[in-house]
Amino acid sequence: MKLILAQPAWSDIHGEFTGVARGVGNFPPLGIGYLASLARRAGHEVTIVDAEAAMLDDEAAARDILARRPDVVGLSAVTPIYHKAVRVAAGIKAAAPDLPVIIGGPHVSLLGGEVFEPCFDLAVRGEAELVFADLLAELGKPKPEFDRLPGVMYRRNGAVVDGGWAPAVQNLDDLPFPAWDLYDLPAYRTHLKARGAVRFIAMHLTRGCPFRCAFCSASTLEGRRVRSRSPENVVAEMRLLKEEYGVDHFCFNDSTLTLDRQLIERLCDLLDEAQLGITWEGWTRANRIDKALLERMVGSGFVRVSFGVESGSPRILKLINKEVAHEDMRRAYRWAGELNLESTCSAMMGHPGETEKEVWQTVRFIRSLPEVEYAPLSIAVPYPGTELWRMARAGEHGLKLLSEDYSQYLRYAGGVMEVNGMRPEYLRKLQKRALIWMHLTPRKLVGIIRRFGFWSLAKAVLGL
Numbered sequence: 477m478k479l480i481l482a483q484p485a486w487s488d489i490h491g492e493f494t495g496v497a498r499g500v501g502n503f504p505p506l507g508i509g510y511l512a513s514l515a516r517r518a519g520h521e522v523t524i525v526d527a528e529a530a531m532l533d534d535e536a537a538a539r540d541i542l543a544r545r546p547d548v549v550g551l552s553a554v555t556p557i558y559h560k561a562v563r564v565a566a567g568i569k570a571a572a573p574d575l576p577v578i579i580g581g582p583h584v585s586l587l588g589g590e591v592f593e594p595c596f597d598l599a600v601r602g603e604a605e606l607v608f609a610d611l612l613a614e615l616g617k618p619k620p621e622f623d624r625l626p627g628v629m630y631r632r633n634g635a636v637v638d639g640g641w642a643p644a645v646q647n648l649d650d651l652p653f654p655a656w657d658l659y660d661l662p663a664y665r666t667h668l669k670a671r672g673a674v675r676f677i678a679m680h681l682t683r684g685c686p687f688r689c690a691f692c693s694a695s696t697l698e699g700r701r702v703r704s705r706s707p708e709n710v711v712a713e714m715r716l717l718k719e720e721y722g723v724d725h726f727c728f729n730d731s732t733l734t735l736d737r738q739l740i741e742r743l744c745d746l747l748d749e750a751q752l753g754i755t756w757e758g759w760t761r762a763n764r765i766d767k768a769l770l771e772r773m774v775g776s777g778f779v780r781v782s783f784g785v786e787s788g789s790p791r792i793l794k795l796i797n798k799e800v801a802h803e804d805m806r807r808a809y810r811w812a813g814e815l816n817l818e819s820t821c822s823a824m825m826g827h828p829g830e831t832e833k834e835v836w837q838t839v840r841f842i843r844s845l846p847e848v849e850y851a852p853l854s855i856a857v858p859y860p861g862t863e864l865w866r867m868a869r870a871g872e873h874g875l876k877l878l879s880e881d882y883s884q885y886l887r888y889a890g891g892v893m894e895v896n897g898m899r900p901e902y903l904r905k906l907q908k909r910a911l912i913w914m915h916l917t918p919r920k921l922v923g924i925i926r927r928f929g930f931w932s933l934a935k936a937v938l939g940l
Contacts, residue, residue, distance in 0.1 A: 477616055479515050480546040481508035482525035484534060484553060484560035489886060502528055503678045503729070504664050507552050507581065509654025511608050516655060518609040524655065527564075529663035534560050538567030548615055551596075552581040555859050558591065559883040565595035576615055580604050582697055583882070584629075586861040589636040591882075592629055598622070599629040602641035602697075603683075605651055644698070648683065648705040653713050661721050668725065668755070668779060669818040669849070669926070676725040677717055681705055681739070685731050687761075690796040691786075691824065693861035694731050702735060707743040711750055718752050728758035734765050741769070744776035755779045759822075762808035763800045770811050780818040783808055785851075788841030789834040792827045795873060797863065802841065813847035821848055824887075825910065826856040826895045826903050828864065828873035835906060839914045849923025853911050854887030855903050856895075868893050 483505040505526055512522045523544055527537040541549055541564070549568060553561035558581075565577045579596040592599055600607060607627050614620040622630045627642025645651060656677075666676045684702040685694040717723040734740050747754070757780035770781070785805055786798050793800070812819045823842055825835045842851045858868040858877065868877040874896035884892050888907075891900035898906070915924050 477520045477612060478545070478547045479512075479520050479522045479550065479612065480525055480541050480544055480548075481512050481515075481522065481550045481552070482537065482541060482564065483508060483527060483551070484537060484557050484564055485527040485532060486554075486557050486560075487528060488533065489556055489560070489883070502664050503727070504529075504654075504659055504661075505552060506654055506678060506680065506729075507604070508550065509656070509659065510605055510651055511550065512655035512658055513652035514605060514608055515612060517652060518612060520612060522655065522658065524658040526659065526663075529660050534563040535567055538564045538571075541568060542571050546575070548576050548578065548612065550578040550580065553579070553583055554581055555583045555882050556885050558583040562593050562595060565593070569595045578611070582693065583860065585641070585697060586693065588629065588638055592636055597630065600642055601627050601629060601639070603644050604642055605645050607642045644703070645683075646703060648703055649709045653716065656717060656721060661723065666725070666727065667926070669923075670779070674725050675723050676727055677723050678727045678729050679710065679713065680729055681707075681710060681733065681743070682730050682735070686735075687732070687799070688797050688863065689784075689786075690798075690828065690863040690867065691856055691859075692731070693859055696861040704736065704739055707739060707746050710743060711746045711752075714747075714752060714754055715750060718754055724752075724754045726754060726756045728756065730758060730760075732760050732764055733758035734760040734769060737769060741772060744772050747776040757781065757818075759784070761800055763804040765808055765811075767811040767814070770808075770817070771815055774815045774817060778817070780820070781812055782820045782822060785821040785823045785838070785842060787824065787827055787830070787834065788838035789830070792830055792834055795829050796827055806845065809845050809847040819847045819849065821845075821851050822854075823851055824854050824856045825907060826891060826893060826898070828856075828867050828875050828895070830874075830895055832898065832906065835910060839910045843914050843917060843920070846917075846919060849919055851914060851920075853907060853914060855891040855900070855907055856893070857885045857887055857890070858893060859885060 508524060512524055515522050525541055532540060551561045551565060561579060568575060568577055576597045578598045580600040584591055584599045585601040588601060607625055610625055611628060614622060622628045626639050628639040630637055662675060664676055665673050667673050682702050682704045684698045686700050688695055714726060755777045759782045762783040783805060787793050809819055823838055842848055858865040867873055868875045876894040878894060879892040884890050891903050915921055
């Protein structure tokens with residue numbers, strides 16, 4: 477069977493912030509890479525179409541997929557680009573009505589039949605790896621039957637049949653590496669302070685999150701129990717990518733990279749032994765790190781760290797279940813500075829219960845951290861499956877949900893909630909003013925221009 481796995485482009489949804497979005501780095505879609513390897517293991521011919529890497533709009537992506545004459549198409553999409561997956565699928569169906577199209581990813585996993593559009597024939601909810609080969613095998617039969625496949629959604633006589641959630645992968649080492657030979661690897665680049673633009677690959681060490689931050693759906697999607705790859709498995713993948721494809725920088729997309737200290741120490745030991753000549757980066761919580769561990773990581777090639785700040789207001793941190801004190805954040809950034817680590821953060825405005833005064837508390841707090849050379853300030857979005865989504869729908873803490881048009885669920889150039897009387901259009905103006913003031917220090921100005929480029933920033937913030 478000839479299978480195409482695809483993901484729509486994502487940077488073009490950000491309007492005037494598109495250039496800045498691309499400056500963050502184009503992350504390879506890992507989910508479809510794992511599925512590609514599993515499908516090939518089952519004997520299928522597979523192609524990956526990453527529309528962002530190929531800079532294809534939705535219509536062009538549909539044409540590209542059709543030109544390859546597949547037997548099955550699989551699409552994956554998160555909430556902000558789900559409408560783009562619908563457009564790609566609709567374009568495919570318009571030309572090839574009988575071509576099976578499968579949809580997967582967080583959005584359909586969380587909302588199920590509510591977003592199971594007619595252009596999709598099948599959906600997989602949850603982690604698809606354990607069911608995907610069986611699903612393809614069933615599609616290859618003259619009269620496929622999907623009832624026995626957990627996590628698979630389909631239609632029977634026009635009615636949606638929901639198979640619930642697919643079983644989660646318990647031993648992540650059982651998964652093959654993503655089919656890296658099917659990606660356009662030179663397209664994945666990020667910017668490092670000491671090296672400029674470099675090729676990189678995103679990886680994960682764990683799945684699952686024990687925390688319950690109001691704005692995040694990780695614990696819902698992946699569970700609160702953390703499952704880990706072995707450090708040996710991770711280093712073997714790094715070795716493959718370095719030796720076969722020349723990739724020498726890696727970004728771990730775990731929400732809390734240093735959750736398990738022993739895991740990270742073992743990873744560092746193996747990296748020291750392997751002497752691969754690679755660098756790496758990741759995100760973690762400021763209260764899940766200490767200087768000794770950070771120093772150990774730096775000695776093994778760790779070059780950039782991001783901590784979740786989210787808000788400069790202790791009251792807001794409590795409301796959003798972000799159980800990290802500002803003192804912990806300051807201390808963690810001070811350690812990063814002492815170790816010459818490039819540092820950034822995540823931060824938001826428009827939180828539940830937030831006032832404009834508290835937005836400026838966030839700005840002043842980040843501005844006061846000299847180690848943070850550049851920082852985002854996104855507008856809080858009530859993504860499905862989050863506590864913030866529930867709060868917004870219930871109208872709690874001064875929130876008023878104004879739209880369930882998920883194409884508008886954008887952290888930049890978007891916003892779908894009114895917060896204490898501040899409407900999205902006001903929040904967007906406030907966001908631009910806040911971003912300007914946040915970076916009006918010499919170090920931050922240099923850092924943000926180096927990372928994103930002057931003209932991208934001018935277009936995004938000043939409207940040039």
